Amino acid sequence: MMTGSAGQLKKTIHIVAGGPEPLIPDLSENKNENIVWIGVDRGVQTIMRAGLYPDLAVGDFDSISQEEWEKIEREVASLRRFKPEKDETDMELAIMWALEMNASTVKVFGGTGGRLDHFMANALMLAKFKQVHPDIHFEMIDVQNNLSVYLPGSYEIKQDRKKFVSFIPVFSDVSGVTLEGFKYPLNHHYVPVGSSLCISNELIQETGHFSFEKGILMMIRSKD
Incomplete structure (x- = not known):
């Protein structure tokens, strides 16, 4: 430990x-x-x-x-x-x-x-x-779901049985969102609260990365 x-x-x-x-x-x-x-x-x-x-x-x-x-x-x-x-x-x-x-x-x-x-x-x-x-x-x-919370930074994510990956801004807009290894990639994107832009994405590589510069992101990994 x-x-x-x-x-x-x-x-x-x-x-x-x-x-x-x-x-x-x-x-x-x-x-x-x-x-x-x-x-x-x-x-x-x-x-x-x-x-x-x-x-x-x-x-x-x-x-x-x-x-x-x-x-x-x-x-x-x-x-x-x-x-x-x-x-x-x-x-x-x-x-x-x-x-x-x-x-x-x-x-x-x-x-x-x-x-x-x-x-x-x-x-x-x-x-x-x-x-x-x-x-x-x-x-x-x-x-059916795993929900976790992230502060600004860079993170690694691996494929698993919960194939859908959604990112939801919490409390305030999120800026500088970059998604690599995803079906729908982003590059330093601005994501306002209430946006559906980052819902139901999928990893297309065994390992992907996501990062952002400001705000709080809730990541939800789901399966049907």
Whole structure:
């Protein structure tokens, strides 16, 4: 694992929210990896059904029964239960805890599907945290999509089963966008917020590159 400047181990943290389970990849594939697991509300039960052990359960747990809560109390070492009337969402509280734990990578599962307000809030929240913590990789994953956030710079991307690649400006327009190795290349292009210019592109080489000079880009890799 990576080591931080203060000598603390950098952690890979997976956060599982209470989104529709059919959209959540098989979490048990990560069983033998050194990952810290956080369950958000009903996401705690999703983790346990995958044969994994949550390191933390966080949320108001207003959507579970008393019997389910008692099981969580028995099986999860660390609990943070909040009143439903609060300023932060359960997901935001989970990410804040992950940052306290010196995360290098934060991956969110169960944050898509179902309610659009939850999905939009989660996606924009990742962009907000990326602004403040540029060295942390933030990603939201379901069976059909991978969503990640990037600050200005140059990046490499490889082909995988999610063949469609979309780039979406977040919060403000993005300038200097260059795409190499793509079906629809760009060279130092200006992409305003709300533009569909960079939607549903595809890699035509095994490895491609993208770069930009100003703004925040959300990259979504998808499959039909």
